[in-house]
Amino acid sequence: MSGAPSGFSYKYRKNGDVVISHHRRVATTLRGDTAAEFMEDMNEASPSDAQDSMARLTGNYRRGNERLAKDHPRNG
Template identity: 60%
Template sequence: MPAPEGFDYDVRGGEVVISHHGRRATVLRGTAAARFLDDVGDGDSSSDQELMARATGNYRRGNERTAKDHPRNKGR
């Protein structure tokens, strides 16, 4: 599985705005924002990219190949 890339974050007041390839993906507020800022480093390492991907829900779950072969997904 390739490592996530293209995530960036910006702190605006009490909010953390996470973007993916320049488009806003999610906004964290309150304790979620504080916990994220405690965990993240400079934002460029692969672990920080993984953290941002998980915060946005934009990460692979490992079942894409089997889901592709499911009967309801045929022809998509």
């Protein structure tokens, strides 16, 4: 498995939007209440927690069950 998420960054824009990038490529843009909540979370988050949060918001997050799913009978 790849381990903890990494390579995420974010940029706060003057209009209140937050752009989340993964390895310098735009992954998603947050607007409105979602962007405001995200910024509040980032003010209190450790670097590791920030990476986890951005990975979840972009959908680029491993759930840890990939190996189990591979061995399931319907996937054989």
